[in-house]
Amino acid sequence: MLRIAKLTDYATLLMVRLARDPARSFSAAQLADELRIPLPTVAKLLKRLLQAHLLTSVRGVGGGYSLAHAPRAISVAEVVSAIEGPVALTECARGAGNCSLEGGCAAGSNWKLISRAVRVALEAVSLADMAMPPLQSVHVQALQEKKP
Amino acid sequence: MLRIAKLTDYATLLMVRLARDPARSFSAAQLADELRIPLPTVAKLLKRLLQAHLLTSVRGVGGGYSLAHAPRAISVAEVVSAIEGPVALTECARGAGNCSLEGGCAAGSNWKLISRAVRVALEAVSLADMAMPPLQSVHVQALQEKKP
DNA sequence: ATAAATAGGACTATATAGGTACTGTTTAGT
DNA sequence: ACTAAACAGTACCTATATAGTCCTATTTAT
Numbered sequence A, B: 001m002l003r004i005a006k007l008t009d010y011a012t013l014l015m016v017r018l019a020r021d022p023a024r025s026f027s028a029a030q031l032a033d034e035l036r037i038p039l040p041t042v043a044k045l046l047k048r049l050l051q052a053h054l055l056t057s058v059r060g061v062g063g064g065y066s067l068a069h070a071p072r073a074i075s076v077a078e079v080v081s082a083i084e085g086p087v088a089l090t091e092c093a094r095g096a097g098n099c100s101l102e103g104g105c106a107a108g109s110n111w112k113l114i115s116r117a118v119r120v121a122l123e124a125v126s127l128a129d130m131a132m133p134p135l136q137s138v139h140v141q142a143l144q145e146k147k148p
Numbered sequence C: 001a002t003a004a005a006t007a008g009g010a011c012t013a014t015a016t017a018g019g020t021a022c023t024g025t026t027t028a029g030t
Numbered sequence D: 001a002c003t004a005a006a007c008a009g010t011a012c013c014t015a016t017a018t019a020g021t022c023c024t025a026t027t028t029a030t
Helices: A006-020 A028-035 A039-051 A076-084 A107-123 A128-132 A137-145 B005-018 B028-035 B039-051 B076-084 B107-123 B127-131 B138-144
Strands: A055-058 A062-066 B055-058 B066-068
Touching: A006 A028, A006 A039, A006 A062, A006 A076, A006 A128, A006 B107, A028 A039, A028 A062, A039 A055, A039 A062, A039 A076, A039 B055, A062 A128, A076 A107, A076 A128, A107 B005, A107 B107, A107 B127, A128 B107, B005 B028, B005 B066, B005 B076, B005 B127, B028 B039, B028 B066, B039 B055, B039 B066, B076 B107, B076 B127
Parallel strands: none
Antiparallel strands: A055 A062, B055 B066
């Protein structure tokens, strides 16, 4: 089905929520409650997003998380790779030689191009875009009708 | 990592091999031997590709598989959805209401757009493209540099 | 001091993907 | 007709990785 992991989906929900009030700071419990996601899972995701430098955190009472950058400056691609690692559709597109065919494989280089195209599609959409429903951002529209 | 399934990767290898000799017919055993993929796996994949009408088959001695259409006319997207089902990055982008938030979820509609962009990227590359290594097809190039 | 919060890691269960096996059907050649 | 090659369909097993939980620091406002 070529889907992103469920945790990644959750992560984007979290980020989108934070993007709606970029100034405010949210505790993991608040987010879990509001988005109906189990608290431990939320906590885990926020930690990963923090390590990817997409969030800033304040510890102690009254602490919480908030976006490290403006909603406009964080792309969906960044959120996805923070949770799933770099976007690469195939093993061989990821670099090292896991593929038995290696040199003789014609498809390899083309998968790299496709992976890149997908990455670009994810980079074209920011959290700010995701936060406001109607969304017909220029990038996305451009990406939509591409086939001649 | 947003990767396609390993089986899908195998499937494209099979299709690309067939695309190099569109006139010939290949037995499952031949393909398995040449591509170094376990025969049962190859057989399973060929069956799925057949059901998706991407292949034609001839039964009995001397039988085998060959492409149902010209290599130029089969896209990577078709191969991917034959194995993994329709391309949809999130549950909610697939249609029915698995998402608890449903109406209130701003991100949903945007995921649909992103899914579509990814689908378009996959549709832009044909088996003919994949078969010949250098590949700088117009479509793919266009998809590459999209970020302003 | 205490309680509210994040930080980090280890651990477990389960779903799914990947792979296998078995049985049936078709067809060419002898 | 019989045999063997090859596809067709289905059902099953297993290994891995995802999803989720828990526990134990550490920090800080009151």
